Amino acid sequence: MITSSPLFDINQLTTEEQEKFTIVHNELQPNYTSYLQYKLNLELDTKFEKEEEENEWNYELHRFLRARKWNVPHTIKCLVEMIKWRMDNHVDLILEHKPTSDRMNLLQKIVPFVDHGYTKTDRPLYIEKSGLFNVDRLLNSFQPGELIQCHIYWLELHCRLARERSRQTGKHIESFALLHDLNGCKVEMRKVE
Template sequence: MGTATQDAINQLKALMDQVEEQLKRTFQNIHQGYQPQTLERFLKAREWNVAKAHKMLVDCLQWRVQNEIDNILTKPIVPADLYRAVRDSQLIGMSGYSREGLPVFALGVGLSSFDKASVHYYVQSHIQINEYRDRVILPSASRKHGRPITTCVKVLDMTGLKLSALSQIKLMTVISTVDDLNYPEKTNTYYIVNAPYIFSACWKVVKPLLQERTRRKVQVLSGNGRDELLKIMDFTALPHFCKREGSGSSRHSENATESCFSLDHPFHQQLYDYMKQQASIKEPREPIKQGSFHVNLPEPAAEGTDIVQTIESQLHKFGNENGLCGSKDDLKISDD
């Protein structure tokens, strides 16, 4: 670590030592004992500008306090059938660890429909997975390897990506904005697999809009990416959609527990059991209440808005060129 890097971390730490106690408490839930690495993440996200990183981190802490994020792991989505519906339509899971000890998260971007529950359930579920990763999985991996492990690897499956994905862009932008503002620099590398032509067309125009730091993290792999991914992880850690020969649907698997998106997968079973246990510790005599955990939804940053508009424009263009859509209104995003 260079002198300038360490100086910036020290400056930010000195500023954070001055925040009020309530913010310090929620900061502990963020850094989990790895404070320098956490400060470094926020500094990277603001191009090493200490004042901007300080504002970003304080805003994040205030968001956590205002939305009771520290308690979100005590709020399982119930009943289980509703949570299963969320899992079946918001395809995300954890398949294992890379050889460096980084958790491998899989996202079924192309086949996620986000149509089985309200927006707030999907945001709640996403934040719960983030918090479980940061408070349980990463600290456990750090202890196992005897060094700080504070980031993960993500494999994004584009199988099934269609023009109808336009209706999901709004929600996906909200979720990515939550991550950008409150969980910055948590992903080491994004691997894109099973990319159809429509993705390639969008990527070509979106890529130049991304910050160089983000562009360097994205790798578009050939086919299901199996051969490339096996260079950094064992076969057992591959997401299920990367294990098959050739491309294929990522929603279903012959064995339900094999699909890392399924509620029956060990990762989701452990996560759900953990949340129910935490709920019983917090309110031992109270039944778990049904209802979504509402989080204030952030406004997308200017960069994110530009990217969404570019994707929308490219999808409309693609649809019109291929005769896949009639008017622009047919693809209008709903505000519901």
């Protein structure tokens, strides 16, 4: 079994893409160094390797560049905002935050869902029985901020699962699959009164 994620290979990019990647990488180095130091100082139960984090950062830069159609200024702006948001909202602590974990357990009772292994392409698979939950019960049980925290928790968990799968398979996995079962879904169940 492979114990580390596959290394990012800049040579798989075109010459123009490599140049843009390098510009973004160099421009954001101080921000990233500060963020990495912030993460190293967190008291996390799950420790991480600096080298692996740097490799994941390269994949993150590549993903952001692709999503912004290789627009360098826009990519830099978005990544700076993302780093600030993660630090300001303590996102890197959320998976170990007991109150949020407890809220996720309650959420699962209201909105039946399960992590169901992996797809054929090794993406983590999430299945939600969206047709079986009551919106009123959900909104009576959670404040808006708690729902946001649960959503962030869920995203971080699936990013972690994708990263773990990358280690297991030796190929980079950066997404996950969602399946929403709408069986039993009625218009009136979605109505908030």
